[in-house]
């Protein structure tokens with residue numbers, strides 16, 4: 001089974017398009033990016049209706065901002081963990097605390113900007129629990145797993161091909177951090193480490209973060225050994 005992956009930045013967050021037998025999207029980026037996504041689909045010769053699922057790794061506004069627009073465009077189903085369902089359905093914008101020194105400063109700056117952010121809500125079709133969820137019925141060989149730490153409802157997608165889509169369980173690059181590693185915001189560092197362990201032990205080879213470029217899973221394994 002061939003796995004085709006396209007990174008589509010929507011604002012400062014990535015949306016990933018994954019095509020195997022079926023087509024799904026992971027995360028919906030900043031608000032107002034529906035048209036940009038439509039253009040990218042066109043360039044890839046993918047009909048909007050071919051997108052079966054939008055999986056939200058978590059419910060922060062910078063990852064579900066265009067969920068409403070994308071749902072309208074593609075008529076796909078939307079999946080998110082039950083703890084964060086309300087955020088995307090009601091356009092809520094909770095912010096996790098900074099867990100790195102830069103995260104604390106950056107978080108304070110963002111707090112001034114976030115009140116001006118608005119996004120159109122999306123109804124949730126698949127409410128994920130804190131346990132594995134197979135994507136086989138969407139034509140994707142992989143499962144969604146609970147990986148808390150950045151937020152308590154954060155989920156990651158582990159493909160059988162060794163590609164792991166981890167949302168903000170790890171981040172890579174500016175303006176969030178330098179190089180791959182811990183997110184600058186989060187609820188619980190020890191949960192984050194446990195989530196890394198789960199991802200690494202699942203046999204993931206490549207990490208696809210919601211912020212920044214993909215990197216080798218070995219980076220996380222090394223950071224875990226050093227901790």
Ligand SMILES: [Zn+2]
Pocket residue numbers: 058060150168
């Ligand atoms: Zn987040």
Ligand SMILES: [Zn+2]
Pocket residue numbers: 013060062063168210211
């Ligand atoms: Zn984010």
